[in-house]
Amino acid sequence: MPYLPGREERKVFAHLPLLDGAAVNDTLTQGGFRRSQNIAYRPACESCASCVSARIPAEDYVLSRSERRTLARNESLARHVWRPRRRWSSSTCCAAT
Numbered sequence: 001m002p003y004l005p006g007r008e009e010r011k012v013f014a015h016l017p018l019l020d021g022a023a024v025n026d027t028l029t030q031g032g033f034r035r036s037q038n039i040a041y042r043p044a045c046e047s048c049a050s051c052v053s054a055r056i057p058a059e060d061y062v063l064s065r066s067e068r069r070t071l072a073r074n075e076s077l078a079r080h081v082w083r084p085r086r087r088w089s090s091s092t093c094c095a096a097t
Helices: 021-030 065-073
Strands: 012-016 033-036 039-043
Touching: 021 033, 021 039
Parallel strands: none
Antiparallel strands: 012 039, 033 039
8 A cells, every 4th residue: 555545655765884874874864864773764756745754852742641651550660771791693602512
């Protein structure tokens, strides 16, 4: 099913490099690109401008009642960020024991 009835969708894709991905993504985002993992893309239809990237300023966002309930229900959950202890490679994770 097309994005808009009776129209074909076209996109421009860009691969985000591993070393400079964040900087490249920032630049592309300013140009209307969206990101999905290590791919950036934007609508590129010749005669249509209906697709618009939407950005929500996080500091101005107001939680809905159901979002507040969900947060309250899950307030006992904790998140921890851990640094990797070692670097894995195919030789270390797949080695015969």
